[in-house]
Amino acid sequence: MTSIGPEVSSDSSLRRSTAVIVVVLAAAVPRLAILARERDAILEEFVDKSDRFATTLVDHGTFGFLPGVPSAYTQPLYGWFLAGIYLPFGRSWLAVGLAQTLVAVATALVVLAIGTRLRSTGIGLAAALLTTLHPYVMWHDVHANRELLDGFLAALLTLCALVAYERRSLWLAALSGAVAGLAILGNARLFLLPLLVACYVAWRARPLGRAVLTALVVVGAAAVVVAPWVVRNGVEVGCYTITTDARALWKANNENTYRVLAGGGWIDDVPELPGAPPWPELAADLTLAGKPTMVDECAQMRLYRRKVLDFWREHPGEKARLMAQATRMLWSPVPSESDASGSGAARAARRTVEPAYVIALYVLAIAGLFLAPRHFATLALLLLAYNTAAAMVFAGTARYRVPWDFLLATLAAFALGAAWERVRERRGYAASGSSAPS
Secondary structure, three states, X not given: OOXXXXXXXXXXXXXXXXXXXXXXXXXXXXXXXXXXXXXXXXXXXXXXXXXXXXXXXXXXXXXXXXXXXXXXXXXXXXXXXXXXXXXHHXXXXXXXXXXXXXXXXXXXXXXXXXXXHHOOHHHHHHHHHHHHXXXXXXXXXXXXXOHHHHHHHHHHHHHHHHHHHXXXXXXXXXXXXXXXXXXXXXXXXXXXXXXXXXXXXXXOOOOHHHHHHHHHHHHHHHHHHHHHHHHHHHHHOOOOXXXXXXXXXXXXOOOOHHHHHHOOOOHHHOOOOOOOOOOHHHHHHHXXXXXXXXXXXXXXXXXXXXXXXXXXXXXXXXXXHHHHHHHHHHHOOOOOHHHHOOOXXXXXXXXXXXXXXXXXXXXXXXXXXXXXXXXXXXXXXXXXXXXXXXXXXXXXXXXXXXXXXXXXXXXXXXXXXXXXXXXXXXXXXXXXXXXXXX
16 A cells, blocks of 8 residues: 655654654644633634634524525634534534644644654754644644634645645546545635646656646546535535635735735725625624625625725736735734734733744744755745745735745754764764764
């Protein structure tokens, strides 16, 4: 049977088992401690709207804001994930926190597998620890936000794409495409990602026909995963789309956006479009308050999408400013926007520990670019560039970057590994009475 990881000896397996235990503990213990401290805020502060979708699905069998009114106003994956928790365990902070801790552990183990495959168990261990002990990520992982699944699927996609590239395997190419499809269902901004992954996976395939087939398999597998949701939206909502929430894109692309973000606000604080009808979530709130309000999600989607295209065409200079602002906010080591929530200690850590950690990660990752295997460094740069481009189109903030920080952590692990080898060499020369090399 084909294995997705490299073959190892029994001694290496023993070391890997130790690394697995260390990674599991490093991922789980801090998150459980944060979970206990933040339990009152887990399902109360800055909760993704998928929580409401999940509750309606479990209670009434409808994926939407209201019973009997299907909606496509969000990407579905995180809502399905929460519904899978709420159905057997109820909507509780403990159930959500424990389930999300398990996902965080799984993400760290995938990163361990990536680093181990690329070089050694030591590199994998360093990469996993740098990923999972990221201060902001530890806090964010136990709160109800969909980026948790984004990070897991990004790491899994990276592992699958690496192995598919190395082995030139069609079934692994299909697996990569399927994971990319799941990632799209979690984050619609990734809808072009299968094309990038297809080019990467097919790059080494020979002859040309095989390369084309490999690329088509990646894109086709992604389409197979996404298509049922798109068809559902066409049948039940009225338009074939991943999400009807073009309002969020407009919020990030209008004449007021730059001013609001520069003043420390978030796109939620951008003034509403004058004369626009209530958006689906507001309409649901009005209905529940005794003021029945129906909306056409598809018409709203087209309205906001048209406004965005008009803004890009009529204000290219302002859009360029927004792109620069989004990039700066995405890569800033100091979190902003909703990241200012939490206890005083949490806020203080985000202003001190977090920036120091991220700056060190950036420096080490840049050094690691010259030390990591070229095919991984290339993939890492491609994925990071895609995420940056997506932020330029939409908006940038720390929580949109951190799902991809495992790539920086893996690169940084190679820099740390090289530094450790250098120290060992110097110690070896000192022990033998020789002069260390300059």
